[in-house]
Amino acid sequence: QVQLVESGGGLVQAGGSLRLSCAVSGRTFSYYAMGWFRQAPGKEREFVATISPSEPRTYHADSVRGRFTISRDNAKSTVYLQMNRLKPEDTAVYYCAAARRGGIATTGAEYDYWGQGTQVTVSS
Numbered sequence: 001q002v003q004l005v006e007s008g009g010g011l012v013q014a015g016g017s018l019r020l021s022c023a024v025s026g027r028t029f030s031y032y033a034m035g036w037f038r039q040a041p042g043k044e045r046e047f048v049a050t051i052s053p054s055e056p057r058t059y060h061a062d063s064v065r066g067r068f069t070i071s072r073d074n075a076k077s078t079v080y081l082q083m084n085r086l087k088p089e090d091t092a093v094y095y096c097a098a099a100r101r102g103g104i105a106t107t108g109a110e111y112d113y114w115g116q117g118t119q120v121t122v123s124s
Helices: none
Strands: 003-007 010-013 018-025 033-039 046-051 058-060 068-073 078-083 092-099 118-123
Touching (some): 018 033, 033 068, 046 068, 046 078, 078 092
Antiparallel strands (some): 018 078, 046 058
């Protein structure tokens, strides 16, 4: 069983930065593609970013490209989401997810395991 635990969320003013972390346990982390998703109140879950198991290759949603950066440390079994120049519309619960596959994965259906989420609130 794979367990994912997010941390690093909080309240920040617009223009500020946060770094989310997701610690993974239970399986060989380096075999998994990882992703970040978010869900705002009253909205559907939205893809944010993904990173392949090795190399690594990344892909970011248009809405965050140039502001957010996904990265991973396979030695620490942790994936990160560095969020800069935050906007009020970035307010959401952020979830990390793990997919038993190579390459990148941009849809929720491709992921096998999910964390419990961490709240990010950006004030204007």
